[in-house]
Amino acid sequence: MNRIDNIVECDGALILGGGIAGLFTALKLAPMPVTVLSGARAGSAGSSAWAQGGIAAALGPDDDWRAHAADTIAAGAGLCDPAIVELVAQDAPARIADLLDYGAPFDHNPDGSIALGREAAHSKARIVHVKGDRAGAEISATLAARAAATPSIRLLEGFHAVELAVANSRVIGLFARTGSGAGTRLVLLRARAVILATGGLGALYAVTTNPLESRGEGLGMAARAGALIADPEFVQFHPTAIDIGRDPAPLATEALRGEGATLHRRPCHPSPDRGRPQSLPGLPPGHRRRVRAALPHRLRGLPGRRHRSGGAADPGGARRALSHGRYPQRRAGPRLAGRLVGSR
Numbered sequence: 001m002n003r004i005d006n007i008v009e010c011d012g013a014l015i016l017g018g019g020i021a022g023l024f025t026a027l028k029l030a031p032m033p034v035t036v037l038s039g040a041r042a043g044s045a046g047s048s049a050w051a052q053g054g055i056a057a058a059l060g061p062d063d064d065w066r067a068h069a070a071d072t073i074a075a076g077a078g079l080c081d082p083a084i085v086e087l088v089a090q091d092a093p094a095r096i097a098d099l100l101d102y103g104a105p106f107d108h109n110p111d112g113s114i115a116l117g118r119e120a121a122h123s124k125a126r127i128v129h130v131k132g133d134r135a136g137a138e139i140s141a142t143l144a145a146r147a148a149a150t151p152s153i154r155l156l157e158g159f160h161a162v163e164l165a166v167a168n169s170r171v172i173g174l175f176a177r178t179g180s181g182a183g184t185r186l187v188l189l190r191a192r193a194v195i196l197a198t199g200g201l202g203a204l205y206a207v208t209t210n211p212l213e214s215r216g217e218g219l220g221m222a223a224r225a226g227a228l229i230a231d232p233e234f235v236q237f238h239p240t241a242i243d244i245g246r247d248p249a250p251l252a253t254e255a256l257r258g259e260g261a262t263l264h265r266r267p268c269h270p271s272p273d274r275g276r277p278q279s280l281p282g283l284p285p286g287h288r289r290r291v292r293a294a295l296p297h298r299l300r301g302l303p304g305r306r307h308r309s310g311g312a313a314d315p316g317g318a319r320r321a322l323s324h325g326r327y328p329q330r331r332a333g334p335r336l337a338g339r340l341v342g343s344r
């Protein structure tokens with residue numbers, strides 16, 4: 001580790017990550033003093049601002065959390081922990097109530113009830129959404145504004161965390177870089193507790209729908225500090241990513257499939273049918289995992305396909321990189337200039 005240029009003392013907890021998870025945790029901990037540290041402006045970066053469809057919760061009159069849990073377990077095809085599924089399904093309506101309380105502008109029906117959409121493997125309409133498919137951006141902005149106005153929350157932006165600080169086998173804070181070029185400084189932020197809310201690791205893959213900062217850096221830091229990392233191969237997959245040679249790949253909202261849209265491809269060989277879309281038999285409307293399993297076979301041989309895409313991700317490689325404390329640095333980190341933007 002290089003020379004430490006500055007030490008910042010944090011009262012209470014230090015939360016790394018200014019997405020929905022970090023901001024929601026900070027608001028839940030209020031009035032306990034909390035510092036939220038992030039690279040970009042809180043609420044603007046990470047997957048949260050990109051989320052489209054909305055959040056699942058059994059809120060409809062014909063719905064209940066047990067049905068939500070059953071649909072989730074069926075979609076998980078043996079991979080779910082039933083206790084966690086039940087916890088999440090049971091708590092979801094209360095968390096939506098929290099978000100409403102913080103000011104999340106969910107879409108409503110003319111009669112005043114919350115509008116519910118249907119998506120993926122859900123048997124009922126239970127997706128709360130904002131302005132159609134702007135749930136992530138709107139909820140993130142709402143939470144960021146609420147956090148900035150909360151006296152117990154300090155928002156620090158423009159800090160790129162690089163390592164947890166460990167002393168006597170305890171995490172005592174983290175090291176972060178701020179500034180750029182010759183002006184880069186290494187800062188130690190000391191706190192009684194550190195909460196990692198750094199999002200996913202989709203951007204470690206050759207093609208992703210996740211933002212480029214979803215590199216699993218928090219997982220890497222935790223692994224190097226001695227944490228046991230569970231299930232890193234569970235990475236978000238969007239069957240409706242559009243493969244047009246861009247990374248991140250643009251995404252057609254998953255709500256399309258929920259409303260009954262099916263996946264098709266054009267024939268890859270010249271034929272009288274050329275140009276007419278072909279359905280992909282066997283691709284179920286709901287379960288992303290089964291769609292994911294079917295895709296490499298269906299896409300093989302399509303003209304113009306690049307070898308590194310089409311589900312050619314290497315979860316094992318990503319896991320190995322994490323467990324060895326390395327992760328591919330294939331993208332330059334953002335240029336940072338730290339500043340205090342919140343109150344407290």
Ligand SMILES: Cc1cc2nc3c(=O)[nH]c(=O)nc-3n(C[C@H](O)[C@H](O)[C@H](O)COP(=O)(O)OP(=O)(O)OC[C@H]3O[C@@H](n4cnc5c(N)ncnc54)[C@H](O)[C@@H]3O)c2cc1C
Pocket residue numbers: 016017018019020021022037038039040042043045046047048049050051052053054055056135136159160161162197198199200209210211213214217218236251
């Ligand atoms: C295109 C897309 C559509 C989606 N649609 C939906 C949907 O409809 N419904 C749904 O429920 N979910 C959806 N998701 C998933 C959802 O967005 C994520 O599960 C959720 O936003 C994760 O929130 P988070 O706060 O954990 O992580 P993020 O929002 O990714 O936040 C991570 C934060 O950590 C910061 N960070 C990371 N590393 C560092 C570091 N080293 N130093 C400093 N800061 C760091 C980032 O800058 C960011 O502020 C979608 C995701 C994508 C990409």
